[in-house]
């Protein structure tokens with residue numbers, strides 16, 4: 591899970607969402623959950639709202655439509671951060687909408703949002719805060735752990751199933767691929783081969799689990815970096831800290 595910047599929507603789409611929210615506000619509170627389901631499935635909403643919202647989220651997402659929870663690519667559902675069954679008024683509220691893969695949306699996260707009442711949601715919202723404050727990704731293992739026993743980190747790992755199934759294994763593979771591509775990028779630079787440098791950056795940016803790449807870039811500038819990267823090839827840390835490479839990733 592990585593930090594994602596949420597842009598404003600085109601004015602027309604923003605206005606359409608507002609009209610739907612106003613319609614929801616006129617619905618009695620006790621009926622909003624069911625009404626939200628009905629409105630979300632409405633034919634005109636699917637065509638004029640759902641589709642453009644999903645496209646806006648795909649543009650926002652890292653890599654190739656990476657799920658904003660687990661980081662895997664080709665996510666294709668719009669998820670309500672606060673489930674519409676719990677707060678119908680947020681069904682058409684842009685800051686409540688995230689791009690999710692169907693595994694996160696239905697099998698893991700589903701309706702398991704929770705609020706502790708005082709400090710807001712216990713689930714990390716990557717569009718509002720930096721997930722790295724709560725979640726640490728082991729690059730070689732592909733396993734997430736909470737940062738300093740962060741309750742938010744713990745809850746997020748559990749709710750989103752971040753360490754379930756083959757996810758850690760695929761992340762660990764992504765890290766090996768990334769290390770190879772970094773070395774390929776450095777060789778291309780030494781040869782003055784700009785085209786190949788761009789290709790390597792494109793490959794690194796678009797591989798599944800974009801969180802691996804951004805976690806590596808994040809860890810490389812932390813005080814603990816020499817220890818974290820001690821087991822890796824000697825040049826890897828240096829490359830992750832390279833100004834030209836970081837500029838290509840806009841970090």
Ligand SMILES: [Zn+2]
Pocket residue numbers: 657658659660661662665690691692693694695
């Ligand atoms: Zn996912």
